[in-house]
Amino acid sequence: MRLSAEEKSIVEAVRDFVDREVRPVARELEHADAYPGELIDRMKEMGVYGLAIPEPYGEVGVSTPCYALVTEELARGWMSLAGAMGGHTVVAKLILAYGTREQKEAYLPRLATGELRATMALTEPGGGSDLQAIRTVAAREGGEYVIDGAKTWISNARRSGLIALLCKTDPAAVPRHKGISILLVEKVPGVSVTSDLPKLGYKGVESCEVVFDGARVPRSALLGEREGEGFAQMMRGLEIGRIQVAARATGVARAAFEDSLAYAQQRESFGKPIWKHQSVGNHLADMATRLTAARRLLLHAAERCDSGERSDLEAGMAKLFCSETAMEIALMAIRVHGGYGYSTEFDIERYFRDAPLMIVGEGTNEIQRNVIVRQLVERGGLDYS
Known part of the structure; x- marks a missing residue:
């Protein structure tokens, strides 16, 4: 993988931002479940929100590997920022x-x-991973769509001004996915964020329930020009979404490993640094090996x-x-730190609480396995070239 000189400087700038501005305050913000407004503003100033948007709409659109590495750096500092x-x-x-x-x-x-x-x-209170079974409906009425339904686990719902809503524009369509469209919905009357969901980790950034009660949007809100293409569109969109989640997981794993490696060299037991004890050294070796494999698979995708x-x-892979690697490394980091890994005075317990989100978010890992095997069959196996 080769990044351009400009892309390398972008990753380095984000790394410096994380080390100087994020890591010193992340623990306090996370424990307070406080929205990181100042850090978000700095990310806007740095152009992070536009990295996936090329000219003429954005100032600098970067490659997906560069975007993944920026995401990893942010998650290394605090997964919520990513x-x-x-x-x-x-x-x-x-x-x-x-x-x-x-x-x-x-x-x-x-x-x-x-x-x-x-x-x-995407997700609805009674639906979960079965997106074809969504019940949110957008009915045509003159030159408008009238939307009724509810969505849940919507990240950044209160602070987002635009929602890409997966809904049914033809509930009677067969097969079901042919009746699904995406509407670009702004915060019009009838759109309400009803509650923030309490979470184990992923603090500071809200995850909400959103209700659509007779919300009216113009026909021009339909993504693209034809109804019934939303399911396929979202499946393609989730490819970058899953790469982003993989990058977040890799960032958490990297933070857990780096903290553990540093701690194992500082902490002494029985007259020597604990990394020299084979049981601890083995953990570090396994962590480094799995992290390296995860990063290579991320960049391959x-x-x-x-x-x-x-x-x-x-x-999906x-x-x-x-x-899964982030979860394994976070647990090994607790083992390396011993009792301090369980203490809220260290960041290790935060990594352990943040890691499970990537296992169940953006399509559970059980769904990922379904996607992987289906594609293996369609492609005739793996391409070894």
């Missing part, structure tokens, strides 16, 4: 790929600066995404492996 721009990027990519010229001109420049924040609304070919297999 989560704050995850759905935003998926929505931007959806508009870039499928939006009309008017939609691109209306939204992309403001999404690139972070002036307008975006999120996607990112490169495939830029190839113009389908990357759902590669993105990266999301699956990186998230």
Whole structure:
């Protein structure tokens, strides 16, 4: 993988931002479950929200590997910061790929600066991973859609001004996915954020329930020009979403490993640094090996995404492996730190609480395995070239 000189400088700038401004305050903000407004503003100033948006709508659109590495750096500092721009990027990519010229001109420049924040609304209270079974309906009425339904686990819902809503424009369609569309919904009357969901980790950034009660949007809110294409559009959009989640997981794993390696050299037991005890050294060796494998799989998926070919297999593999690796490394980090790993005075317990989100978010890992095997069969196995 090769980054351009400009992309390398972007990753280095974000790394410096994380070390100087994020890590010193992340623990306090996370424990207070406080929204990181100042850090989000700095991310906007640095152009982080526009990294996936090329000219003429954005100032600098970077490659997917560069985007993945920026996400990893943010998650290394505090996973919530990376989560704050995850759905935003998926929505931007959806508009870039499928939006009309008017939609691109209306939204992309403001999404690139972070002036307008975006999120996607897929999951429903009774639905979970079965997106074809969604019940939110957008009925045509004159020149408008009238939306009724509810969505849950919507990240950044209160602070996003644009929602990419997966809904049914033809509830009677067979097969079901043919009746699903994406609407670009602003905070119009009838759209309400009803509650913030309490969470084990992923603090500071809200995850909410959103209700649509007779919300009216113009027909021009339909992503693209034809109804019934929303399911396929979202599946392609989730390829970058799953790469982003894999990058977040890798960042958490990297933070857990780096903290453990440093601690094992400082902490002494029985007259020597604890890394020299074979049981601790073995943990560190396993952590480093798994982290290296996860990062390579992440970058492989990112490169495939830029190839113009389908990357759902590669993105699914990266999301699956990186998230499971983050959980394993976070647990090993607790073992290395002993009692201090369980203490809220150290960051290790935060990594352990943040890691499970990547296992169940953006499609559970059980769903990822279904995606992977389906693509293996369709492609005739793995490509070893």
